[in-house]
Amino acid sequence: MGNDGGKRAARKSELRARYNGKPGPVLLRREMIAFLPACGLALLWVGPEAMVLIGLTAILVGWMTRRLPVPVEIDEEGCDPATGLLPPSAAIAEMAASLQDSQRRNRPTGCLILGLDAPDQVLRRLHPKEFDLLLRRIGERLQAQLRSGDVVTRWDGARFAVLLRPTPRLGLEGMIQLCGRLQEAVSEPYVIAEQTQEITMHIGFHLVGRSAAAPAYRDDAASQAKADARANTEAEAALSRAETAANRAMQSGPGAIRSSHSDKVAMKEPGPHPLSASVGEALEAGHIKAFFLPQISTDTGDISGFQAIPRWLHAQRGILTESEILPAIEAAGLGARFSEVMLYAAFGALRDIARDGSDFGPASLPFLPGQMSDPKLAERLAWEFDRFEIAPNRLRLIVPQAMVARLDDPVCSHTLHAIKRLGCLIELAGFGSGPVSAETIRQIGPQRLRIHRSLTAEIDHNTEHQRLTAAIVSMAEGLGLETLAEGVPGIAEHAMLCQLGCSAVQGPAIAAPMPISEFLEWAERHRTKLDATPQIGRR
Known part of the structure; x- marks a missing residue:
């Protein structure tokens, strides 16, 4: 030195x-x-x-x-030696200054944490000095995409922090678009040591909105010191939230974007699960497959749709159901990969059915908790629709009751509305198992309500279940929505649901979940049975 x-x-x-x-x-x-x-x-x-x-x-x-x-x-003695950017310690000071400016001018600001996906794999391909050169090039591209007042600093490991200066039009949509521009800029190939390197980056961001009332600043040193200390504390909290969002994005897969959640909708970290260690290998080996559960129209008896349900062909435990698979998937942080597998299976089934010249209605697929926090979900769905040549209205996405509370999160709301604009159908699940307000129905805008299996059980002789189901069906008809009864156990319950006016049913009374090949065979037998049923004619 x-x-x-x-x-x-x-x-x-x-x-x-x-x-x-x-x-x-x-x-x-x-x-x-x-x-x-x-x-x-x-x-x-x-x-x-x-x-x-x-x-x-x-x-x-x-x-x-x-x-x-x-x-x-430029004196680089205080900069990060690898990238030439400000060190991580400077990020807090820069963010604190941005927050103070945001409060004075009553303008929103924000920060982003960007991380290199699979940095260990990249480091194995490059010498440490070449890896440092790659990080420097990434920092240069990030700076080229930002405004003059925005700051890029080095963060922990192969990560960068972007600190935005306050601007009057900074909102959720703007942050998502900025993330997309940054990812597009850094994804262009790099030539390092005569080798072409292609990378992806995950991003977590935290948006700080306008202050309700700007604090009164005084000229005395004591007041200024208190304001600086408060700003530093808020800056550390903002960067910590952005880093937490970046960690969730890293777990969700390459190129993922996640926003920090408010305290009301913060995600709980899943606890350990006995199957979490082996679920990843089973997912990649194809042991976790999609089975298909048919849905029958109560008016015509025809197949009106089907639901993709996961099944794990476990070597020791036999066939595991979704109640055992989903907790293991969440504990292992493989929600994004699991969603890809299920989505691919559902689209493949729709394509095979269309090639067979049949039409069994849309495929229903449940939302996972992590999917609602992915602002790029609609973009990926659009790409898959184009890839499989399937119309968006051939897919029904199921919103479970547990995810209703998270709709207050602006990112979840943004994702849901983007999917609806794409043309996908929405189902609201869990009616009869918890409170659902009219505002929730208006906010989600579903095309179908799913009546919980706790109501369909014993509905043939339980008058209370009959009254509740009749009220749900009546409300749905008044709103112009369809209804689907889940887990119908027998023929008697099926008959009662038909009398109450439910639009469609699924469950053991119809068929058990089955692979796509067995589903097509079952559908052919069901069609033959319907054709053999005598029709009441007119004289």
Whole structure:
């Protein structure tokens, strides 16, 4: 460090000596004396035109050799040595200053934590110095996408912090678009040591809205010290929330974006699960498959849809149901990969059914908790629809009761509305198992309500269940919504639900979940049985 400082000081001294050797105004310099006789001779021998030309040449030469200031050199002694950016410790100070400015001007601000996906794999392909060069190039691309007042700093490991200056139009949609631009910029290939490197980055962000009332600032030192301390505390909290969101994004898969959650809708960390250690291997090996549960229309008896349900073909425990699979998936942090597997299976089933020339209605697929927090879910669904050549209205996404409380989160609300704009159908599950307000139905905007299995059980002789189900069906009809009864156990319950006006049913009374090949065979037998049923004709 001392040797570098000596070289820098020597270079500055050399520059000063070189530039200080050319003092004085431009036209009074020693070098200009040679042009005086030249101008006189040009006037005598050629004329005024030549004198003017030589005079302009003299001025140009004098301007080009003018005294220049010593170039300002950036002192990188306080910067991160690998990236040349500010160190992580400076992020808190910059964020605190941004928060104070946000409160004074009553404008929103925010911060982002961006992390390299699978940095260990990238580091295995590169020398440590080459990896540092890659991080420097990433930092340069991030800076090129931001405004002049925004700050990029190094964060822990292969991560960066982006601190946004307050702006009047910064909102959730703007933050999501900014994340998309940053990801697009850093995803362009890098040439490091004659090797092409392609990377992806996950992002977690925290948005700080406008203050309800700006604090009163005083000029005395004590008040300013308190304000600075409060701003530092708030800055640490904001960056911590963004980092927590980045950790969730990292667990969700490459290129994921997550927002920090408010205290009311904060996600609980799943506890340990005995199957979490083996669920990832089973998922990649294809042991967790999608089975399909048919849904029958109570009006015609035709197949009106089907639901994709996971089944784990476990070597020791046999076939495991979704009640055992989903907790293990959440505990292992594999929700994104599990959703991809189920979505691919549902789209594959829809494609196979269409190729067979049949139409069994839309496929129902449950939302997972992590999916609602993914602002890019609608974009990925649109890509899958185009890939499989399937219309968006062929997919019904089920919103369970447990996720209703999270709709207060702006990211969850944004994701749901983006999916609805895409054209997907929405089902609201759990009617009869918990409170659902009219505002919730309006906010979600479902096309179908799912009546919980606790109401369909014993509905053939339980008058209370009959009254509650009739009220749900009546309300749904008044709102123009369909209804589906889940877990119908027998023929008697099926008949009672038909009498109460339920639109469709599913459960053991119809069929058990089955692989796609068995589902197609069952559908053919069901169609043959319907065709053989005598029809009541008119005379």
